[in-house]
Amino acid sequence: MDIDRRMQDLPAWRREGDEIRRTVNAPDFPAAIRIVDDIAVKAEELNHHPDIDIRWRTLHLTLTTHDKGGLTDLDFTLAALIDDIAAKHGA
Numbered sequence: 648m649d650i651d652r653r654m655q656d657l658p659a660w661r662r663e664g665d666e667i668r669r670t671v672n673a674p675d676f677p678a679a680i681r682i683v684d685d686i687a688v689k690a691e692e693l694n695h696h697p698d699i700d701i702r703w704r705t706l707h708l709t710l711t712t713h714d715k716g717g718l719t720d721l722d723f724t725l726a727a728l729i730d731d732i733a734a735k736h737g738a
């Protein structure tokens with residue numbers, strides 16, 4: 648997989664070694680929790696789960712595939728879905 652190519656489609660995400668990370672700034676705390684709730688639904692569907700750090704209305708999200716020891720298609724698929732969810736909630 649061409650990771651650099653995949654990153655070009657995800658400008659909100661940055662790569663750090665075997666992980667990709669993005670910060671989401673929600674309009675307020677309840678919106679941040681709704682974003683997490685929507686992400687949880689997709690994560691369960693994909694059986695792929697982000698690490699999420701909740702700081703008031705700021706979310707720090709990290710994706711990697713521990714099972715495979717690095718980044719996979721699933722990380723980029725979930726990252727794009729997270730971007731859609733964040734946009735839907737005004738973040």
Ligand SMILES: C[C@H](O)[C@H](O)[C@H]1CNC2=NC(N)=NC(=O)C2=N1
Nearest residue numbers: 694695696697711712713714715
């Ligand atoms: C057993 C189960 O399928 C694995 O633990 C899954 C669950 N969710 C996961 N999520 C993420 N982000 N990486 C994984 O490697 C992973 N593995």
